[in-house]
Amino acid sequence: MHRLRLSCLVPLLIATQSFACPAVSVRRGPVEIALAASKGGYVVGEPVELTLTVTNWGGEAVAYRFNDAQRYDFVVMRENGTVVWRWSHDKAFAQVLGTLTLPPGDSRVYREGWDQKNIDGEAVVPGRYVVEGIYPPRRPPGIPGVAQQRGPRVMINVSPLLR
Amino acid sequence: MHSWHVVTLAVAALVVATACGGGATGVTPPSGPGAVSGTTSVDAGVATALAAGGSLPRARGVRSLRGLAVYVPDEVLVKFRPSVQAQDENSLHASVGGRLLRVIPRIDVHILKLSAGTSVQSALATYRSSSLVQYAEQSAYAYALATPNDQFYPLQWHYPKINLPAAWDVTTGAPVIVAVVDTGIRFDHQDVQGVTVQGYDFIDNDSNPTDPGCVTAPDDPSHGTHVAGTIAALTNNGVGVAGVTWGGASGVKIMPVRALDGCGHGTDVAAASGIIYAADNGAKVINLSLRFLASPQVVQDAVNYAYNRGVTLVAAAGNDNGPVGYPAAYPNVIAVAAIACDNTKASYSNFGPEISVAAPGGDTPDCDGDGSPDWVLSTWWSPTLSSGNYYGYDQGTSMAAPHVSGVAALLISRGIVGPAAIRNRLQQTATDLGAPGWDPYFGWGLVNAAAAVGVANTATAMRAFAGMIGGSSITRQSDIVQVNAAGGFAITNAQTGTKSVFAWQDFNGNGVIDAEDVYGRTDNVVVNPGSTTTGVIVTVRRYTGSPIQP
Numbered sequence: 107m108h109r110l111r112l113s114c115l116v117p118l119l120i121a122t123q124s125f126a127c128p129a130v131s132v133r134r135g136p137v138e139i140a141l142a143a144s145k146g147g148y149v150v151g152e153p154v155e156l157t158l159t160v161t162n163w164g165g166e167a168v169a170y171r172f173n174d175a176q177r178y179d180f181v182v183m184r185e186n187g188t189v190v191w192r193w194s195h196d197k198a199f200a201q202v203l204g205t206l207t208l209p210p211g212d213s214r215v216y217r218e219g220w221d222q223k224n225i226d227g228e229a230v231v232p233g234r235y236v237v238e239g240i241y242p243p244r245r246p247p248g249i250p251g252v253a254q255q256r257g258p259r260v261m262i263n264v265s266p267l268l269r
Numbered sequence: 270m271h272s273w274h275v276v277t278l279a280v281a282a283l284v285v286a287t288a289c290g291g292g293a294t295g296v297t298p299p300s301g302p303g304a305v306s307g308t309t310s311v312d313a314g315v316a317t318a319l320a321a322g323g324s325l326p327r328a329r330g331v332r333s334l335r336g337l338a339v340y341v342p343d344e345v346l347v348k349f350r351p352s353v354q355a356q357d358e359n360s361l362h363a364s365v366g367g368r369l370l371r372v373i374p375r376i377d378v379h380i381l382k383l384s385a386g387t388s389v390q391s392a393l394a395t396y397r398s399s400s401l402v403q404y405a406e407q408s409a410y411a412y413a414l415a416t417p418n419d420q421f422y423p424l425q426w427h428y429p430k431i432n433l434p435a436a437w438d439v440t441t442g443a444p445v446i447v448a449v450v451d452t453g454i455r456f457d458h459q460d461v462q463g464v465t466v467q468g469y470d471f472i473d474n475d476s477n478p479t480d481p482g483c484v485t486a487p488d489d490p491s492h493g494t495h496v497a498g499t500i501a502a503l504t505n506n507g508v509g510v511a512g513v514t515w516g517g518a519s520g521v522k523i524m525p526v527r528a529l530d531g532c533g534h535g536t537d538v539a540a541a542s543g544i545i546y547a548a549d550n551g552a553k554v555i556n557l558s559l560r561f562l563a564s565p566q567v568v569q570d571a572v573n574y575a576y577n578r579g580v581t582l583v584a585a586a587g588n589d590n591g592p593v594g595y596p597a598a599y600p601n602v603i604a605v606a607a608i609a610c611d612n613t614k615a616s617y618s619n620f621g622p623e624i625s626v627a628a629p630g631g632d633t634p635d636c637d638g639d640g641s642p643d644w645v646l647s648t649w650w651s652p653t654l655s656s657g658n659y660y661g662y663d664q665g666t667s668m669a670a671p672h673v674s675g676v677a678a679l680l681i682s683r684g685i686v687g688p689a690a691i692r693n694r695l696q697q698t699a700t701d702l703g704a705p706g707w708d709p710y711f712g713w714g715l716v717n718a719a720a721a722v723g724v725a726n727t728a729t730a731m732r733a734f735a736g737m738i739g740g741s742s743i744t745r746q747s748d749i750v751q752v753n754a755a756g757g758f759a760i761t762n763a764q765t766g767t768k769s770v771f772a773w774q775d776f777n778g779n780g781v782i783d784a785e786d787v788y789g790r791t792d793n794v795v796v797n798p799g800s801t802t803t804g805v806i807v808t809v810r811r812y813t814g815s816p817i818q819p
Contacts, residue, residue, distance in 0.1 A: 173589055176533075198535045199533055199534060199562075201588050202495075203617060
C-alpha cells in the first residue's frame with residue numbers, strides 16, 4: 107500500500123504565500139487528489155517539482171477507466187487563467203484502453219517537473235503562477251459531453267535572479 | 270478490478286533463433302516526384318490470350334508462392350446452356366479431345382479429362398467459342414486455408430475477421446522490416462525470438478529498446494510487446510499466438526524503436542527521432558500506436574521524411590470517440606479506426622475525414638459467447654509477472670493499427686511497394702462497412718488481407734512503374750501502380766528526368782520478370798517535376814528474355 111507522501115512537509119493547505127510549501131487537495135467522494143509543489147518560490151529557470159497523489163480513503167475499491175496511457179496532467183497558468191504550460195502538450199500516449207483500481211487506503215503518486223518554459227519552449231517571465239493537477243486527464247478539445255472537473259491548484263512564485 | 274486477462278504459458282520450450290540482420294526489399298526510394306500517365310497496349314501475339322479485365326487465362330502449372338499447384342493440369346470444367354442436347358455435348362467433347370469423367374449433379378457441370386497432346390488453352394478456346402457452352406474453365410485444386418498451429422490461435426478471432434487465413438495461402442511475409450515506434454519490447458518473450466532487428470531507445474538514448482515496464486502502474490502490460498506480437502509473432506510454432514505476418518527467420522522483421530516510456534508516455538522529439546531512425550535503417554513500414562494531444566510540427570516533418578523515403582506509416586486514430594489525433598491525421602499517414610468483433614465501430618474509436626481503413630481493435634461485444642468481451646490477443650509482459658511467456662488481451666486503436674501494418678508488410682512481400690500504392694491497395698480492397706463507400710467511421714472499410722494480397726487473382730494484375738533498366742536489373746524510381754481494367758495507369762511519384770515506363774504482369778507470381786510473364790517497356794519518357802507526362806503507351810507481350818529483377 108502506498109501512503110500519501112508529499113515531498114513538501116507542509117500538510118495540505120491552500121498556499122497563498124510565495125515561499126510556503128504549497129499543497130492542496132480536493133475530495134471526490136472517497137478519493138482525495140492532492141497536489142504539491144516542491145517549493146512555494148523559485149528563481150527563474152529553477153526546476154519546479156510537482157507531485158500529484160490520488161488516495162482512496164473509502165472502504166471499497168474505486169476503479170477508473172482511461173482511454174489511453176495518459177493517467178494525469180499538470181497545467182501551469184497565469185493568475186488570469188491563461189495557460190502557460192501543460193505537461194501533456196508535447197506528449198504521445200499509447201492508444202490502449204486501461205483501468206486503474208485503487209483498493210481502500212491505497213494511493214498512486216505521479217511526479218513530473220516543469221522547467222519554467224512555456225509550450226513554445228520559451229522561458230517564462232517572473233511572476234505568480236497557478237499550477238493545477240488533473241486526475242483523471244481531461245479529454246482533448248472537441249469531445250462533447252465530457253464534464254471537466256477542476257483539480258487541485260497551488261500557487262507558486264517565480265522571482266528574478268538576484269545579483 | 271483489472272479488466273484484462275492473461276493467458277499463461279508456463280513452459281518456454283522454443284529453441285531460440287538467432288537475431289537476423291534483416292534485408293529490406295530492394296526498393297529505391299522515389300524523390301523529386303513527377304507524374305506519368307498512359308495506357309498499356311497488348312501486342313497481337315498475346316491479345317487473344319488476355320481475358321477480359323486484363324488478366325491472363327489460367328495456364329498449366331501456375332503455382333502459388335507456397336509452391337502448391339493451383340490448377341489440375343489436364344482437366345477442364347464445362348457447363349452447357351440448358352437447352353443443349355446430350356449428343357451435341359458429346360460431339361463437342363469428342364471434337365476437343367475430352368473424355369467425360371462425370372457430371373456434377375444439380376449444377377450439371379461436366380468434368381473432362383483431356384487427351385494427351387491436347388492443351389488446356391486450346392480446349393478452353395474451343396469450348397468458349399461454342400454457342401452451346403455457358404462457361405468453361407480449368408479445374409482448380411482446392412486447399413484448406415492456412416491454419417497456424419499456435420496454441421492460442423483459435424482465440425484470435427481478429428485474424429479471420431480480416432481474411433488472413435486465405436491471405437496466408439499466398440504469402441506469410443518476406444523479410445520486410447516493420448518498425449514499432451512504441452514502448453520497446455520484451456526480447457525474452459518466446460514468440461518474438463529471431464523476429465527482431467536492431468532498434469534504438471530514444472527514452473534512454475541507447476541501443477537497447479527493452480521495455481522496462483511502468484513504475485507507477487506495474488500491472489500495466491508492455492504495450493510495444495503486444496503491438497509487435499500482432500505484427501509478427503512467431504507463427505506456426507505450436508505455442509502462443511500467431512501474427513498477422515509469420516515472423517521468423519524468413520519472415521517479417523520487427524525493429525523495436527523505444528519512443529514511449531514503460532507507462533506509454535513519450536515526447537514529440539522521441540517520436541520524431543524514432544521515425545527518422547526507422548526510415549534511415551531499412552524499415553519499410555512504421556507502426557505508430559500512439560497519439561499526440563497536439564500536432565507537433567517536428568513529428569509531421571519526421572513523417573514526411575520517412576514517407577518521401579518510401580516508408581509506409583500506419584497510425585492509430587485514437588480512442589476518444591472524437592476527432593482523429595496526430596500523427597494519424599497527417600496526410601502521409603494511414604489512419605486506422607477500430608472495430609469490435611461484430612463489425613461495429615468500436616465505441617472509443619476516433620473518426621473523421623482522415624480515416625483510411627478500419628481493423629479489429631476489440632470492444633465490449635462478445636461474439637464467441639465465452640462471457641468475455643472480445644479484445645485482441647497477443648504477446649504480453651508486465652513487471653508484476655514472473656519471467657515467462659504470457660499472452661493477453663488488449664483493446665484500442667493501438668491494437669487495430671498493427672493489423673494494418675502487418676498487411677502492409679504482406680503487400681510488400683507481394684511486390685506492392687511504396688506508401689501511395691499500399692494505401693491505395695488497402696483502401697481499394699477493403700470490405701465496405703457502414704455507409705456505402707467511404708465514411709468517417711470505417712474509412713474505406715475493414716482491411717481485407719486476402720483481397721489485398723490478391724488471393725482471387727494471384728499475381729495476374731498488371732502493374733506499371735517508372736525506372737531505369739541496366740542489364741538484368743531495374744532501378745525502380747516510382748511506386749508500382751495498378752493498371753486498371755481499361756489498360757490505363759497513373760504513376761504519381763516518378764523521379765524526374767528521362768525514364769523508362771514499365772508494365773508487367775507477374776503471371777507466375779515469383780517477383781521476377783521472366784518467361785511466364787507479360788511485360789513491356791517504353792523508353793525516353795521525360796518526367797518533369799510537378800507535372801504529368803501524359804499519353805505514354807506501353808506495349809506488352811509475352812516475355813522471352815533473361816530474368817529481370819524489378
